[in-house]
Amino acid sequence: MTLHRAEKVVIITEKMISRGVCEILEACGATGYTIVAAGGKGSRNIRMTSERASVIDEFANVKIEVIVNDKAMGEAIMDQVAEKYFADYPGITYIEDVQILRPAKFEHD
Amino acid sequence: MTLHRAEKVVIITEKMISRGVCEILEACGATGYTIVAAGGKGSRNIRMTSERASVIDEFANVKIEVIVNDKAMGEAIMDQVAEKYFADYPGITYIEDVQILRPAKFEHD
Amino acid sequence: MTLHRAEKVVIITEKMISRGVCEILEACGATGYTIVAAGGKGSRNIRMTSERASVIDEFANVKIEVIVNDKAMGEAIMDQVAEKYFADYPGITYIEDVQILRPAKFEHD
Amino acid sequence: MEFVLDFLSRLITQFQSPTLGFLIGGMLVAALGSNLKIPNAIYQFIVFMLLMKIGISGGIEIRQADLSAMLLPALSSIVIGIAIVLLGSFVFSLIPSVKREDGIATAGLFGAVSASTLAAAIVLLEEESILFEAWVPALYPFMDIPALILAIVLANIHLRKTSAGKESKVDVAGIVKESLRSSALSALILGLALGLFTRPDRVLETFYEPLFRGFLSILLLVMGMEAYARLNELRRVAHWYAVYAFFAPIMHGLMAFGLGYIAHLATGFSPGGVILLAVIAASNSDISGPPTLRAAIPSANPSAYIGASTSVGTPVSIAVCIPLFIALAQVVFEL
Amino acid sequence: MEFVLDFLSRLITQFQSPTLGFLIGGMLVAALGSNLKIPNAIYQFIVFMLLMKIGISGGIEIRQADLSAMLLPALSSIVIGIAIVLLGSFVFSLIPSVKREDGIATAGLFGAVSASTLAAAIVLLEEESILFEAWVPALYPFMDIPALILAIVLANIHLRKTSAGKESKVDVAGIVKESLRSSALSALILGLALGLFTRPDRVLETFYEPLFRGFLSILLLVMGMEAYARLNELRRVAHWYAVYAFFAPIMHGLMAFGLGYIAHLATGFSPGGVILLAVIAASNSDISGPPTLRAAIPSANPSAYIGASTSVGTPVSIAVCIPLFIALAQVVFEL
Amino acid sequence: MEFVLDFLSRLITQFQSPTLGFLIGGMLVAALGSNLKIPNAIYQFIVFMLLMKIGISGGIEIRQADLSAMLLPALSSIVIGIAIVLLGSFVFSLIPSVKREDGIATAGLFGAVSASTLAAAIVLLEEESILFEAWVPALYPFMDIPALILAIVLANIHLRKTSAGKESKVDVAGIVKESLRSSALSALILGLALGLFTRPDRVLETFYEPLFRGFLSILLLVMGMEAYARLNELRRVAHWYAVYAFFAPIMHGLMAFGLGYIAHLATGFSPGGVILLAVIAASNSDISGPPTLRAAIPSANPSAYIGASTSVGTPVSIAVCIPLFIALAQVVFEL
Ligand SMILES: Nc1ncnc2c1ncn2[C@@H]1O[C@H](COP(=O)(O)O)[C@@H](O)[C@H]1O
Ligand SMILES: Nc1ncnc2c1ncn2[C@@H]1O[C@H](COP(=O)(O)O)[C@@H](O)[C@H]1O
Ligand SMILES: Nc1ncnc2c1ncn2[C@@H]1O[C@H](COP(=O)(O)O)[C@@H](O)[C@H]1O
Ligand code: NA
């Protein structure tokens, strides 16, 4: 098998907006995504972990990763998420180069 | 200290085959690996998180990361995992360039 | 929006020293970080997951990620963490190139 | 004078009540930097268990209750929820250093209801052997939902006036739905339905009831730890939030006590019911309110309203309001 | 006719039983899109607790039981498990739209056993004051393991025939081991061993027994939520799965009822035991069966067999089969 | 001779005690490769519950206790904790294959105290109807903290001698603080404070006490699984650790039994109290000790001290020491 270039977009933000973020991903054409529970610290200076009792669970962090074939799609995702959420909600987003097998898996039919 | 090029192979798949995947990693010569619990959505259209009660826990996702010094070893891991599992089980795999300290740590004696 | 080069430093180590690692990050000037619970296997040959009852929870792994604008800062973090902890505690660290939006978010005022 | 002495002696006894003890214990544990932690899974399960118990008991009672007796208290609940939000928004609007939507969101949270405060009041009433209609805790959503909706509507009206840009309509039906779908109200309503439509008496008696008091003790521990942890956030916002959070529960409770008293005279609403209604009013939402507000008023600063509510409002409503209203009832109703 | 009326009236009562109420409640909660969630840690702990209780009670009873009385029911269990799989595989083989190994896997799951259904039957028998030998639930593995093994063997024979490529031998010993190592069977066997070899009466009476009914109520809530959630998957496969999943539990239970009746005549197997045996047969594995099948028959589509079992099979066996077999027993044994 | 027979018969009975049964069950479950798991959240909650119960009972009793009666046992605890560490460090220093700081850390862990062993002893004393002062379990920190501090001081003195490089001072106050902040000691002290300053009798009787025995059974299961899992680590270090871990608990317990006997003669310390003191001494820390040592003596090999303690020390102190000291007490005090 040969490797193909692709992009991985990562969004780290509050759990409570994860549904909205995933809707953006799908609207932009992503074929899937992976979510991991996270804690962290940022400009809002709140540490959030999901293990210890926290009265408001929705304010924990999640890390959402999405692999896309197409860098333009990746940038569109980043832009839309930042535009829609990052004025009011904590969060960061970045993109990385990766190499994948089976590029067809990451393309919409 | 100076940095050295290395590769990070990532495999996202069902928890229940994680043991098998790790055996492949070790057989290929990896010196270690890291596992993170994950949820996600893919072509099989199932969202899996491990936090909410799910009657069948083994169907949650895991993200397995392995750092290898040698790109060929990384590709071998990807090939073998895809070959053995990805016809029947959900999953993706990709590889990224990273830079490490202490390259000897990632080499088998 | 345009993308800007940045670096992501990753540190995988024991939960119990995560506080110390985060202090190093902040001392080096990082503006934030993200923590994810992890299990894994390395040279010390211990598998650690945080889901199953483990009498000593502090020995589970964590994966700490920090995005920095400045590669020198990233390397300083890696060096200090390795220097301070990796003789006595299990752990690895690596650095990756990423691209970010809003570079000002990752700079100290 | 005698009332004051009675209240003071009661307050001192209250400080020996384990209920309050666990709350204060939690604060101290957090303040002293302890690594003690209650796992999140346990916390979520405890909240579920408490609300199921409240719901099932309520449902069983509603089955046999005279529905007309519930009318006045239910109406009072709606009125109180709305009044609290209007009042609070107005008060905050007088303070220049408070952003308009932050004030409205805070008022909304104090109009809404806290399951932990409610559960603590139930246990304390049982300890004092003061009876109440088991359906009273089911008034929860009648105050909670109108308060949250009104706060969201007010905030949106305000935001639309200032930034003519976004043309966002307030989706009242959507907010009601989201509220009812929240884990707290879902558990309460599920319990109510099970109490109404099935015969869960035995599982209630052998499981949900015996564990109630114990689980509450742990929940209060968590609330105490959380109250301390959020103090930092409260410190970063105007101190007016703390002032409001201290006095508002007492005012709201007294307001509700008055309306409850009218229901007592009109339809024989029990003294215990009056106390509970006052506590519901005094309480402020700590579990399901914050995410609802956060989603619906994204530009409001959560540190302001959550800090005020969790760090000051909840401790005050548990430690001050519950004993105050019990003492008041004992004088008023000559218990 | 009278039997039909009796059964219908019983079914209506059953719908008021909290046991069923929690199951339906869970479905509604999921259907209405509620955010209510039972943490996974709690769910896993509850399953463990229920199986430990069943195991310990069984072990204590086996200590004093006449082992010869267990022989016939145990043999019946093995026979039933095997018969269900053979029958189901044959039925599915007649349906062209069903992939061969998907049908076999589904039949395997319906031959295997559900801990939650079993626990629900135990509570309902207690509610009806119908006695049974405490070792009957320990028949679980006698039906579960042969069914799973047979399904895996059949699937592999089929796959080997079609794709001569892979030379995979079926590792029966390995499958038995994996089954016994599954968390569900481990808990049951651990409980049995503790009941047999230690004197756990007090911890059983003060802990495992009092919590049984309550924990079951929560487990049924989870099963209801899961049943609804998996409906989507079921919809994506042939509707024959749903048809099978509806009728098979009733058939399997009646078959087992017949064999149990023979054991009753032959060795005095109790009426309650006959009912439980029928429920065990009617039930389908929802916890440990699916991963076993997934690992051993990777090419079978899990949406088919899990959807059929969790979304239709389990609700039918709890809501229809348990009251049906109780009513049947009351007529047959003149209880 | 009679004593030996009595002890042997007692040991055999003990193997039928469910307490020990769960411990051995856990080991077998792990040894057989079962997938059974107790979720971490449940485990942490159980430890919290057991320590809260021990703390609350102790606090209530201390409120009414004659404080002077506690003086001698408390002093004995400190002395024993220190003696164990000195003795152990000395013994290990004689073994060339053991790194100096590994030996000291191991001795520190055996000087410290195990909550699970303590809880098991409490249940077994209740089973034998042997009374003890409820404040005895509160001696825990009096032995635990001095032992850990001394081990850390000794290790640091040693390390400073060898590598003159790092000029690390031992921060005794810091270590005490960290110990008290550990989740185990925090829970115990919180419980003590609640017992002393509030009136938690009802929540104790309705919640913490009834669940004690059951939760202990599950904790012992976890300890058994952990004991087996850590055997691998133990195998990778010198076998002297296993030898020490086998004999040290018995020695330490006998030492403490002697001091307790003196307190019995001097101030009427109860026989049950003497047994508990001996068990506290025999036990080795399995929850809060290891992280404390790991943080304070980073160069010591955790496989050595955790393997020795969890895999051998804890099983020996539960399975051998508790019945031994009970039998001893029955002979000595003619119970
Ligand atoms: N420099 C950073 N590196 C890694 N993660 C970050 C960084 N800054 C923020 N984060 C993550 O993004 C979340 C939100 O950040 P913020 O919007 O700055 O409050 C934090 O809780 C962290 O998890
Ligand atoms: N495009 C994607 N980006 C990130 N993760 C993905 C993507 N596609 C699939 N995954 C992950 O891989 C798992 C299996 O995918 P699939 O085999 O497509 O069902 C999903 O549950 C996701 O966690
Ligand atoms: N080659 C590797 N790839 C990925 N993760 C690793 C690797 N080696 C070690 N790790 C992680 O780092 C932790 C500590 O490793 P070690 O210091 O080798 O015991 C392990 O538990 C793994 O989570
Ligand atoms: Na209120």
Ligand code: NA
């Ligand atoms: Na079956």
Ligand code: NA
């Ligand atoms: Na000790």
